[in-house]
Amino acid sequence: MRKSKAETVETRQRIIKAAGAEFRRNGIHATGVAELMAAAGLTHGGFYRHFASKDQLVAEVCAEGMDAGIEIIEAAASDPQALNGLEEIAENYLSTEHRDDRSGGCPFASLGCELARADEETRAAASDGFLKRVDLIAKQYRRTKPDIARARAMFVLSSMVGTLIMSRIVDDPKLSATILQEAKKHLIEL
């Protein structure tokens, strides 16, 4: 049953991707190793050929998810049809599609509270991801001094994360949409 080197690398990536989706959907703690391996189309026993522990996988998923999230922001920002990069980012991040895409969306919004309690390695990856996003958003304020743009970007990111979380908690769809809409308005006005 041994697989080729190329297949092994591919499988490892598949596990990370499947785990990322499961973690986001159900929470890290609530997702078992057997469950995430099944989501990757494997049985649980093979897990330890790829990772030393579940915690190590969590750290790698976090690092991977951070990179993936950045690409999405980057794409939104560099859309040639967009007049305003920040507006495009906010429109994209604070959309009902993103709100409803729990397994694919921003890891801060779906796992933020758990990341705050995670181990050193995972939090380091998360911090790195935060800073990268901040830089990306700060770049959108072209006519603003770099350090002011950076400070503003921190606020924008934190606000978007909080807004998405609140829009997911609230049980009234209309209220949820309003939360998203109002945040968009306020953030663009900045």
Add this chain to the structure above:
Amino acid sequence: MRKSKAETVETRQRIIKAAGAEFRRNGIHATGVAELMAAAGLTHGGFYRHFASKDQLVAEVCAEGMDAGIEIIEAAASDPQALNGLEEIAENYLSTEHRDDRSGGCPFASLGCELARADEETRAAASDGFLKRVDLIAKQYRRTKPDIARARAMFVLSSMVGTLIMSRIVDDPKLSATILQEAKKHLIEL
């Protein structure tokens, strides 16, 4: 070993309070019934004399925690020494003390991601708590039209929640303090 009616009521409240602190500190899923009963000074067997299930406790803890959180905002807002209610609320919510008080702070910041996945009853309690906080914050904008004040309050609350979560994720204390500080600045300027 039977306890008096008054004692029973008091014990029930003690369990809810202890569970609230444990949930906030470790997460809902990561906190066991035995663990939270021990935190209340009891053994796990007695749990089911007070609650039908862990899920029911979660809903009650959520409802209780929402009320407790409101009192804190209310106190900050009505501080007679404060010139500006909103400023006082932000100063209080976005303080390093609140950030470091994981077991006692805002339930949205510590449990938000888990609340988004919680059952109907729990989410209803959370939605109710959100709306109550929004009203409280909206009241601080005395010279603003009520519906605009309300919309702004939603944004302020969501932003504060997201900011506190991000400040808890990040591993560099200096960066964490900056995140808090910048959000305070931006929210007061509103």
Add this chain to the structure above:
DNA sequence: TGTACATCAGTGAACGCGCGTTCACTGATGTAC
């Protein structure tokens, strides 16, 4: 290039453990007379 053997990705049973929940029991509280 072909052959013999070591390697190791993946399977599925099994490990100890802690989970949520149940239950027989204890003995103080509440209640009926």
Add this chain to the structure above:
DNA sequence: TGTACATCAGTGAACGCGCGTTCACTGATGTAC
């Protein structure tokens, strides 16, 4: 008001179950000659 009995808060052992992790095994891949 005093007595006899039912109630039930709390204890701690036990339940089945799923968790993270380990392991013997399989057989295709990689490697040494």
